[in-house]
Amino acid sequence: MPNLQSVLDEIAHDMASASERGAVARYIPELAKVDPARFGLAVLTEDGTLHTAGDADEPFSIQSVSKVFTLTLALGQVGDILWNRVGREPSGNPFNSIVQLEYEHGIPRNPLINAGALVVTDVLLSGYKPREAIGLILSFMRGLADDDSVFIDEKVARSEEETGFGNRALANYMKAFGNIRHAVEWTTGVYFHQCAIAMSCRQLAVAASFLAGEGKHLLTGNRIVSRERARRINAVMLTCGHYDGSGDFAFRVGIPGKSGVGGGIMAVVPGKASIAVWSPGLNKVGNSLLGSLALERLAKAMDWSIFAP
Numbered sequence: 480m481p482n483l484q485s486v487l488d489e490i491a492h493d494m495a496s497a498s499e500r501g502a503v504a505r506y507i508p509e510l511a512k513v514d515p516a517r518f519g520l521a522v523l524t525e526d527g528t529l530h531t532a533g534d535a536d537e538p539f540s541i542q543s544v545s546k547v548f549t550l551t552l553a554l555g556q557v558g559d560i561l562w563n564r565v566g567r568e569p570s571g572n573p574f575n576s577i578v579q580l581e582y583e584h585g586i587p588r589n590p591l592i593n594a595g596a597l598v599v600t601d602v603l604l605s606g607y608k609p610r611e612a613i614g615l616i617l618s619f620m621r622g623l624a625d626d627d628s629v630f631i632d633e634k635v636a637r638s639e640e641e642t643g644f645g646n647r648a649l650a651n652y653m654k655a656f657g658n659i660r661h662a663v664e665w666t667t668g669v670y671f672h673q674c675a676i677a678m679s680c681r682q683l684a685v686a687a688s689f690l691a692g693e694g695k696h697l698l699t700g701n702r703i704v705s706r707e708r709a710r711r712i713n714a715v716m717l718t719c720g721h722y723d724g725s726g727d728f729a730f731r732v733g734i735p736g737k738s739g740v741g742g743g744i745m746a747v748v749p750g751k752a753s754i755a756v757w758s759p760g761l762n763k764v765g766n767s768l769l770g771s772l773a774l775e776r777l778a779k780a781m782d783w784s785i786f787a788p
């Protein structure tokens with residue numbers, strides 16, 4: 480087996496000089512300001528060793544990667560009845576699509592597209608004020624990252640608040656079917672804040688580690704979810720974590736992962752490692768271009784695809 484640190488160093492070195500870097504997300508103005516030259520990579524292995532390369536300590540906007548964590552929290556709060564309000568099939572559509580919602584009576588295809596994540600966030604609001612729900616999500620992230628410096632970038636939250644008409648449309652439309660239970664402004668407000676959480680690759684790799692450890696956090700040893708729940712969340716990430724690029728990601732990389740329009744991708748090699756990569760430029764379906772390439776190279780070098788162990 481090749482030396483993991485050398486593999487990471489080589490990947491970071493090559494990515495630094497890549498000329499085709501994709502395009503940063505422009506529809507959230509604050510994200511458009513991020514330097515596309517940044518690249519970070521972090522891997523936590525099952526023995527608790529952390530390896531990093533490039534800008535692995537630079538916080539970035541985790542955006543949709545947050546959807547995995549709110550899903551984990553919501554399942555913890557209400558259990559499997561969550562699946563009455565959101566499905567677990569790939570959508571085959573862009574992350575912000577509204578088209579299927581009419582045919583499928585306001586039940587989103589899965590919790591990792593915007594519509595599904597809004598339902599999950601709405602579940603987290605039960606019994607809480609928006610500020611409390613945001614606090615709950617942030618402290619969950621800090622605990623998982625084992626780092627209290629994880630923060631919400633208020634500028635990003637505001638930027639999305641000011642331009643989030645599509646997300647409000649999704650929430651309003653689902654509310655018409657009774658699948659959003661709180662005021663649309665509450666649900667979208669919490670959602671914009673969870674997306675605006677800023678974390679580094681190092682923090683994100685540590686936070687994801689419970690999904691690599693059969694539900695147990697690889698650094699702290701804390702049990703976060705049951706083995707079965709970790710397995711199921713990984714399955715949803717594999718099939719839905721890259722929106723309409725999920726099939727291609729499984730084909731090329733072969734591990735569960737979740738991307739965000741901030742250019743981050745969190746990925747999990749069950750039983751072996753948790754990974755976070757960040758490169759702000761996106762491909763056509765909104766996933767980090769170089770992040771996906773880096774993961775493809777890493778999984779190949781380490782023989783980590785779950786389909787050919």
Ligand SMILES: NC(=O)CC[C@H](N)C(=O)O
Binds near residue numbers: 541543544575593765
């Ligand atoms: N794919 C993403 O990361 C999308 C998240 C973004 N906050 C949105 O709602 O549009």
